[in-house]
Amino acid sequence: xxxxxxxxxxxxxxxxxxxxxxxxxxxxxxxxxxxxxxxxxxxxxxxxxxxxxxxxxxxxxxxxxxxxxxxxxxxxxxxxxxxxxxxxxxxxxxxxxxxxxxxxxxxxxxxxxxxxxxxxxxxxxxxxxxxxxxxxxxxxxxxxxxxxxxxxxxxxxxxxxxxxxxxxxxxxxxxxxxxxxxxxxxxxxxxxxxxxxxxxxxxxxxxxxxxxxxxxxxxxxxxxxxxxxxxxxxxxxxxxxxxxxxxxxxxxxxxxxxxxxxxxxxxxxxxxxxxxxxxxxxxxxxxxxxxxxxxxxxxxxxxxxxxxxxxxxxxxxxxxxxxxxxxxxxxxxxxxxxxxxxxxxxxxxxxxxxxxxxxxxxxxxxxxxxxxxxxxxxxxxxxxxxxxxxxxxxxxxxxxxxxxxxxxxxxxxxxxxxxxxxxxxxxxxxxxxxxxxxxxxxxxxxxxxxxxxxxxxxxxxxxxxxxxxxxxxxxxxxxxxxxxxxxxxxxxxxxxxxxxxxxxxxxxxxxxxxxxxxxxxxxxxxxxxxxxxxxxxxxxxxxxxxxxxxxxxxxxxxxxxxxxxxxxxxxxxxxxxxxxxxxxxxxxxxxxxxxxxxxxxxxxxxxxxxxxxxxxxxxxxxxxxxxxxxxxxxxxxxxxxxxxxxxxxxxxxxxxxxxxxxxxxxxxxxxxxxxxxxxxxxx
Numbered sequence: 001x002x003x004x005x006x007x008x009x010x011x012x013x014x015x016x017x018x019x020x021x022x023x024x025x026x027x028x029x030x031x032x033x034x035x036x037x038x039x040x041x042x043x044x045x046x047x048x049x050x051x052x053x054x055x056x057x058x059x060x061x062x063x064x065x066x067x068x069x070x071x072x073x074x075x076x077x078x079x080x081x082x083x084x085x086x087x088x089x090x091x092x093x094x095x096x097x098x099x100x101x102x103x104x105x106x107x108x109x110x111x112x113x114x115x116x117x118x119x120x121x122x123x124x125x126x127x128x129x130x131x132x133x134x135x136x137x138x139x140x141x142x143x144x145x146x147x148x149x150x151x152x153x154x155x156x157x158x159x160x161x162x163x164x165x166x167x168x169x170x171x172x173x174x175x176x177x178x179x180x181x182x183x184x185x186x187x188x189x190x191x192x193x194x195x196x197x198x199x200x201x202x203x204x205x206x207x208x209x210x211x212x213x214x215x216x217x218x219x220x221x222x223x224x225x226x227x228x229x230x231x232x233x234x235x236x237x238x239x240x241x242x243x244x245x246x247x248x249x250x251x252x253x254x255x256x257x258x259x260x261x262x263x264x265x266x267x268x269x270x271x272x273x274x275x276x277x278x279x280x281x282x283x284x285x286x287x288x289x290x291x292x293x294x295x296x297x298x299x300x301x302x303x304x305x306x307x308x309x310x311x312x313x314x315x316x317x318x319x320x321x322x323x324x325x326x327x328x329x330x331x332x333x334x335x336x337x338x339x340x341x342x343x344x345x346x347x348x349x350x351x352x353x354x355x356x357x358x359x360x361x362x363x364x365x366x367x368x369x370x371x372x373x374x375x376x377x378x379x380x381x382x383x384x385x386x387x388x389x390x391x392x393x394x395x396x397x398x399x400x401x402x403x404x405x406x407x408x409x410x411x412x413x414x415x416x417x418x419x420x421x422x423x424x425x426x427x428x429x430x431x432x433x434x435x436x437x438x439x440x441x442x443x444x445x446x447x448x449x450x451x452x453x454x455x456x457x458x459x460x461x462x463x464x465x466x467x468x469x470x471x472x473x474x475x476x477x478x479x480x481x482x483x484x485x486x487x488x489x490x491x492x493x494x495x496x497x498x499x500x501x502x503x504x505x506x507x508x509x510x511x512x513x514x515x516x517x518x519x520x521x522x523x524x525x526x527x528x529x530x531x532x533x534x535x536x537x538x539x540x541x542x543x544x545x546x547x548x549x550x551x552x553x554x555x556x557x558x559x560x561x562x563x564x565x566x567x568x569x570x571x572x573x574x575x576x577x578x579x580x581x582x583x584x585x586x587x588x589x590x591x592x593x594x595x596x597x598x599x600x601x602x603x604x605x606x607x608x609x610x611x612x613x614x615x616x617x618x619x620x621x622x623x624x625x626x627x628x629x630x631x632x633x634x635x636x637x638x639x640x641x642x643x644x645x646x647x648x649x650x651x652x653x654x655x656x657x658x659x660x661x662x663x664x665x666x667x668x669x670x671x672x673x674x675x676x677x678x679x680x681x682x683x
Contacts, residue, residue, distance in 0.1 A: 019053075019054060019056070022054060022077075022082075024050075024051070024054065024092075024093075026092075027081070027090065027092025027093050028085070028089060028090070028091070028092040028093065028094055029092070029093055029094075030043070030092075030093045030094050030096070030097060032044075035097070039097070039098045039099070042098045043096055043097060043098060045066045045067055045068070046066065046068070046073075046076060046096040047093065047096055048065045048066045049062055049065060049066030049067075049068050049072075049073040049076070050073060050076060050077055050081065050096065052065050052066065052073075053070065053073045053074065053077065054077075076095070076096065080095030080096065080102060081093070081095040081096065082095075083095055083102050083103070085102070105121065105122060106122065106125065107121060107122025107123070107125050107126055110126075111123055111126065111183060113183075113186075117187065117188070120183060120187070123183040123184070123191070123194070124191070124194050124195070124198060126183075127172070127175075127183065127184075130175060131175075132174075132175050133175065136168075136171055136172065136175065139171070140164075140167075140168055140171075141202050143159065143164060143167065144159075144164060144199055144202050144203065145202065145203075145206055145209050145213075146159070157212075157213060157216060158213040158214070161196060161199055164195075164199060165192055165195045165196065165199075168195055169184070169185075169190060169191075172184070172185075173185070208220070208223075211223060234278050234279050235279060235467070235471065235474060236277070236279045236280060236464070236467035236468060236471065236474050236475075237277060237279070237340060237341065237342040237343065237474060237475070238278070238279065238342070238343050238344065239277075239278045239279075239342065239343065239344045239345070239346060239371075240275055240276060240277050240278060240284065240342045240344070240345050240346070240368075241275075241276050241278060241345075241346045241347075241389045241391055241392035242273065242274065242275045242276075242299070242302065242345055242346070242347050242353070242392065243273070243274065243347070243348060243389060243392045243393070243396075244271050244272070244273045244289075244294045244298075244350070245271065245272050245273075245274070245396045245399065246269065246270070246271055247270045247271070247272055247399060247403060247436075248400070248403050248404070248409055248410045248411055249270065249403045249406060249408050249409050249410065249422070249426075249431075249436065250266055250267070250268065250408045250409075250410060250422045250423050250425075250426040250431070251266070251267045251270060251408065251426060251431055251432060251433045251435075251436050252264040252265060252266055252267065252426050252427055252430065252431060252432055252433075253265055253267065253432060253433055253612075253613070253616070254430070254432065264427050264430070265598075266423055266426065266427070267290055267433060267613070269290070269291075269292055270288065270289075270290055270433075270436065271288070271289040271290075271291070271294050271298070272286060272287070272288055272289075272399070272440060273286060273287045273288075273289065273294065273298055273299065273301075273302040274286045274302070274392060274395060274396070274444070275302055275303065275305075275306045275345075276391055276392045276395055277342065277460075277464065278391055279463075279467060280455070280460050280463040280464040280467055281391060281395075281452055281454065281455060281460045281463065282329075282330060282448055282460035282461060282463065282464045283329070283395070283444050283447060283448055283460070284306035284329065284330065284340075284342075285302055285303065285304075285305035285306025285307070285310075285329070286302060286305060286440070286444055287299075287301040287302035287305055288436075288437060288440065290433065290610055290613045290614075291610040292610070293352075294350070294352050295352055295568075296352045296355050296357050296358050297487060297568065298352070299352050299353060299358050300357075300358065300361060300486050300487050301487060303361075303362065303365075303366065303486065304483060304484075304486045304487060307338075307339045307340075307341075307365075307366070307478050307483045307486075308331065308338070308339070308483060308484075309331045309332065309338050310328065310329040310331050310332045310445075311332070312328070312332075312441075312445065313438050313441055313442075321439060321442045321443075322442070323442055323445055323446065324445070324446045324449045324450065325449075326449035326459060326461065327442075327445040327446045327447075327448060327449035327450075328445050328448060328449060328461065329445065329448060329461075330448075330461065330464050330465075333461055333464075333465060334465065334468075336475060336477075337464075337468070337475065338477065339477035339478040339479075339480060339483060340475055340476070340477055341366045341367055341368065341476050341477060341478050342366065342368050343367075343368055343369070344368055344369045344370070344371055345362060345366075345368050345369075345370055345371065346371040346388065346389050347370065347371070347372055347389075348372075348373065348389070349372060349373040349374065353370075353372065354370065354372045354374060358370075361486060364482075365478055365479070365482045365483065365486060366478055367476070367478075373388075395447070398443060398447055399440075399443065402439070402443060406431070407420075407422070407425035407426075407429060407431075408422045408423075408425045408426035408429065408431045409422060410422045433613065433616075447460070448460045448461045449461055484534075484535075485532065485533070485534065487533075487536035488532050488533035488534060488535070488536050489508075489509060489532065489533055489536075489567055490530065490531070490532035490533075491508060491530075491531050491532075492528045492529070492530060492531070493506040493507060493508050493528065493529060493531045494506065494526065494527070494528050494529075495518070495521075495524045495525055495526060495527055495528075495529060496526075497522075497525040497526070504518050504519045504525070505518075505557065506529070506531060506544075506554065508531050508542060509539060509567045509570060509571075510567075510570055510571060510574050511539075511556045511557065511560045511570065512556070512557040513531070513542055513554035513555065513556055513557065514554060514555070514557060515552065515553065515554045515555060517552055518552075518554065521551075524546065524551075527546065529544045529545065529546045529551070530544065530545045530546065531543075531544050531554075533567075534553075536566060536567075537564060537566060537618050537621045537622070538564040538565070538618075538622075539556065539560070539564075539565055539566055539567050539569075539570060540555060540556050540560065540561055540562075540564060540565070541553050541554070541555055541556075542554050542556075558586040558587070559584055559585060559586050559587070559588060559589060559590050560590065562589040562591070563589050563591035563592065564591075564618050564622055565590075565591050565615065565618060566614055566618060568611065568614055569591065569594065569611045569614050569615055569618070570590075572594075572609065572610070572611035572614075573590045573591075573593070573594055573611065576594070576597070576609075581597060582594065582597055591615060594609070594611060594612060594615060595612060595615060598612040
């Protein structure tokens with residue numbers, strides 16, 4: 001008599017795993033509250049049966065708690081709970097969800113559509129299984145996920161779904177002798193719905209490539225950065241972020257017209273560089289650049305502004321914007337914050353930020369490291385994502401609204417510019433660069449004094465002071481002399497002299513420098529000495545040292561000995577001289593020639609030269625120094641006037657700081673030109 005076979009014994013093996021070795025605590029859970037009431041009732045019955053089976057309950061007990069037989073529960077565990085889910089893990093409790101397909105549908109029967117179009121499920125699978133269908137599937141998927149070469153700048157990054165479907169139908173026609181008798185050409189929509197779902201399925205299987213096709217390279221970088229919840233908690237002045245932002249606004253400058261009155265010229269590109277402290281969200285310093293591209297001098301000017309004492313603009317040209325009572329910068333709030341240094345500075349990969357000059361001065365003067373996307377730095381910034389410097393990128397939003405409300409504002413996109421004429425508005429309203437400088441100073445200072453939602457509605461200045469008082473040892477300051485010479489060029493120059501001792505000089509910054517005392521130092525002939533600028537706004541004088549000993553000052557030879565200027569202005573003038581736009585002589589002042597050349601340029605023919613704007617900045621600085629010295633001397637100097645009405649006097653011109661006008665004044669020769677060169681005295 002044959003032995004009766006028993007199914008579902010407690011010791012039965014499930015997919016190679018003994019029943020007592022199955023641990024349901026490791027199974028992926030299911031959100032039971034999201035199931036409809038009908039599905040939830042069925043799911044709970046299945047779950048009770050599985051738990052009873054794994055406890056070793058009898059067949060009768062399993063039937064009582066679940067309503068299913070022992071064999072049915074066994075199949076649920078083997079075919080659903082232990083099956084591999086879409087995420088590559090066992091389905092677990094998710095496999096008991098009613099109407100959840102774990103194994104994709106596979107059609108085996110031939111197509112037999114009825115007159116109403118039913119009976120074509122799985123038709124695309126059969127098409128790919130035909131002769132030539134596998135090759136078509138490979139080429140179709142490659143076209144969906146295709147990558148554009150770096151040299152291909154004309155092709156679109158992603159092919160439209162409709163174009164992909166048209167290409168597939170064209171290629172599928174070659175697989176049949178009579179295409180109209182086969183799927184998808186015998187259907188009304190020719191399988192467009194099925195092909196659209198298949199395209200989405202392919203993209204879902206390649207999420208990284210789909211993200212790049214949808215959002216471009218920036219979306220891929222943003223996905224690497226995360227949501228920021230795991231960012232390290234930084235202490236005060238442990239890290240600052242710096243970046244440059246192009247302002248969406250147009251400005252003008254006024255040129256004197258020889259026939260009388262003024263002419264306006266547009267400035268098309270204005271940059272603002274901002275340095276923000278991460279822990280307190282406080283802006284430490286900023287700088288404005290009117291060059292075509294930001295230079296390393298602009299970056300160093302921003303750093304110097306953060307290390308020096310800030311003073312509000314008392315004679316501001318802005319009438320409808322005022323300083324908030326609690327606005328300002330940390331250097332104004334407490335004297336111990338003047339020159340406060342930071343430990344690291346995060347920048348993007350721009351060459352002006354990562355150049356050797358900026359990196360070296362930042363290390364020697366501030367004592368800070370540079371965080372860049374370069375490979376040699378090996379930092380998180382290699383992702384080159386905007387989220388690597390989120391605070392400074394967010395801060396730039398404070399400029400968009402005030403600039404968009406101005407009539408000369410261009411808007412952030414061409415759509416915002418539509419219907420507006422910012423250039424005409426700037427010329428009509430006489431919106432000058434000085435107005436913009438005052439406006440930016442007020443905006444940044446007010447930002448530091450306004451409550452911040454991410455700081456518990458403390459202002460950045462209050463948060464800065466709170467963190468500084470909690471850990472006062474964190475504040476370390478830079479040397480004031482090093483800060484003042486931060487923009488000063490330094491170079492080793494050879495003392496050039498003839499055998500007779502005549503024409504003893506050095507070459508520095510496209511000019512010759514000499515002094516009477518240098519002719520008597522024969523021990524320095526053909527020696528290399530250290531040359532550097534004490535004041536970057538006045539390149540007429542340099543200081544020299546040899547083996548650590550300061551020797552004295554040298555003055556520039558004609559024609560660079562007359563008006564104050566910067567090395568950038570001198571380089572620009574030399575470039576204009578090579579182009580035969582300016583003709584340099586030993587008697588004429590090249591700075592005055594630069595101003596006259598810019599003022600003579602016909603409107604619309606030549607853009608405003610950045611060196612001219614640099615000259616205006618130098619004149620404003622010299623006028624401010626003269627006003628400050630008159631206050632210190634208590635009336636021994638000329639009386640102080642407002643910066644916008646002060647005048648700077650050169651050898652044969654007087655330049656108005658606000659308008660840039662050059663008016664002739666009587667020439668006064670207190671010291672002769674030759675005596676000034678030999679003795680180093682200022683004329």
